[in-house]
Amino acid sequence: MRVLVVTAVAAERDAVVRGASAAVTAAAVEAEKAPGTAEEASGPVVELAVPGYVLHRPAPAGPEPLVIDVLAAGVGPAAAAAGTATALAAAALSGSPYGLAVSAGIGGGFTTPAPGRSAAVGSVVVSDAIVAADLGAETPAGFVPVTDLGFGTVEHRPPGALVRAVAEAAGAQRGEVLTVSTVTGSAERAAALVAARPGALAEAMEGFGVAEAAAAHGVPVLEIRAVSNPVGPRDRAAWRIGDALEALAGASAALREALRAAPAETWSTS
Numbered sequence: 257m258r259v260l261v262v263t264a265v266a267a268e269r270d271a272v273v274r275g276a277s278a279a280v281t282a283a284a285v286e287a288e289k290a291p292g293t294a295e296e297a298s299g300p301v302v303e304l305a306v307p308g309y310v311l312h313r314p315a316p317a318g319p320e321p322l323v324i325d326v327l328a329a330g331v332g333p334a335a336a337a338a339g340t341a342t343a344l345a346a347a348a349l350s351g352s353p354y355g356l357a358v359s360a361g362i363g364g365g366f367t368t369p370a371p372g373r374s375a376a377v378g379s380v381v382v383s384d385a386i387v388a389a390d391l392g393a394e395t396p397a398g399f400v401p402v403t404d405l406g407f408g409t410v411e412h413r414p415p416g417a418l419v420r421a422v423a424e425a426a427g428a429q430r431g432e433v434l435t436v437s438t439v440t441g442s443a444e445r446a447a448a449l450v451a452a453r454p455g456a457l458a459e460a461m462e463g464f465g466v467a468e469a470a471a472a473h474g475v476p477v478l479e480i481r482a483v484s485n486p487v488g489p490r491d492r493a494a495w496r497i498g499d500a501l502e503a504l505a506g507a508s509a510a511l512r513e514a515l516r517a518a519p520a521e522t523w524s525t526s
């Protein structure tokens with residue numbers, strides 16, 4: 257299967273490639289399918305051009321049928337949708353379509369959702385719903401989602417069995433990941449988001465864009481977020497981007513292992 261992983265920035269892309277490459281190496285050595293040392297087994301990263309973008313592909317180990325391409329498409333839902341749609345279309349036109357699109361990167365973690373649920377800095381969240389949290393209209397009665405106005409959708413649901421497999425492999429929590437166009441910067445806004453979506457565990461800025469492009473192409477979608485900061489009052493001193501990128505690399509290794517263990521036939525209809 258071919259998997260497209262879409263990040264916002266190059267640092268996230270490189271973390272995903274590093275994690276997926278480490279997983280390739282471990283799998284190859286464990287299965288003794290590839291000769292040589294761990295370093296030799298992982299091989300170089302191949303760069304592939306699609307119109308307007310460059311994909312990074314960790315070299316597959318031996319004849320493994322799983323191919324993971326990683327694209328840094330830019331910050332925000334529009335950039336994410338444009339990059340994802342381009343890569344999906346290019347692959348489909350070449351006769352080798354992707355079977356899964358993954359939005360991956362760092363994100364904010366909600367620390368005061370429902371009792372017992374909190375996404376701490378350095379932890380990982382795998383989306384069970386990808387939600388456009390601010391797509392709608394502000395009215396005297398409050399925020400109205402675009403679906404209540406008679407348009408489109410505000411939610412995409414990844415395959416449940418895949419969510420469970422990846423979350424288990426990554427030691428991650430499962431929960432809703434909200435896509436916002438404005439980073440939350442106050443306790444009041446954080447509380448309003450959780451009130452509207454009690455299942456929310458994380459927020460970021462790209463998942464819904466990736467999901468809309470994937471839906472247009474009939475491709476399943478997943479979102480993985482490594483928490484770099486709490487959602488709430490702005491506090492740059494609380495950001496832990498390095499820790500989150502390490503967690504993202506670990507989650508990417510887990511993603512690869514989960515996909516090897518649970519191929520698409522086992523989750524594509526769940």
Ligand SMILES: O=C(O)c1cccc(C(=O)CC[C@H]2O[C@@H](n3cnc4c(=O)[nH]cnc43)[C@H](O)[C@@H]2O)c1
Pocket residue numbers: 264265331332361362363364365436438439440441459460461462484485486487490491
């Ligand atoms: O200036 C700020 O206060 C601020 C706080 C958190 C993040 C930012 C960014 O500009 C990063 C945007 C980038 O990273 C993802 N991200 C990371 N944390 C969050 C968050 O708390 N809320 C939304 N997005 C976040 C996001 O997906 C973008 O790719 C600035």
